[in-house]
Amino acid sequence: QSVLTQPPSVSAAPGQKVTISCSGSSSNIGSHYVSWYQLLPGTAPKLVIYDNTKRPSGIPDRFSGSKSGPSATLGITGLQTGDEAEYYCATYDGSLSAPVVFGGGTKLTVL
């Protein structure tokens, strides 16, 4: 059981927009920064969003992040087949003895 709650899967057609939600509580998302990671089998996981809204160098502006209270959202516009991957949200939880906690992951399918 993950500390943060994500939908198991989302899907959309190429060119469309998709959002992935991440729900937490006041001790984690509600009080701290959220980061998002993209996992593709056989490749190194990639940081796509940090500090709630910031994109690392090399991440296209099709990726965006937002946060409101105890929830965060990853948005991807102009979907490409290469975006098909698993996405994880992560943050710090002040009530747990761990430097980072993750969501359960969301499988994005680009139809």
Add this chain to the structure above:
Amino acid sequence: QITLQESGPTLVKPTQTLTLTCTFSGFSLTTGGVAVGWFRQPPGKALEWLALISGNDDEDDNERHSPSLKSRVTITKDTSKSQVVLTMTNMEPVDTATYYCAHRTGYYDFLAYFDHWGQGTLVTVSS
């Protein structure tokens, strides 16, 4: 350019000890604000944090591990070799997973994120 690469056995037997090495380049694990973490993802399951080691040896919690794994996990570093080693004892089939190491940026947990990752190594636990 920061890179990390995991190495170790792909198959271990139940009850054996797993030792994985993360060899990195492009940064030094000798100062605060930098850390290396270990994670795993069992097949079909979520990503899980295992352990973290900081570049600042003066920190009280320089080495930390997941409470759920209790005393099974140890993390150490060899700065002269630019390596971080994860040891996990008493391996079981449920420990079958892809294991990753990652570079962390940020002085404090609540300000940090993992910005560079290794490709991961699949470890299977089976007799």
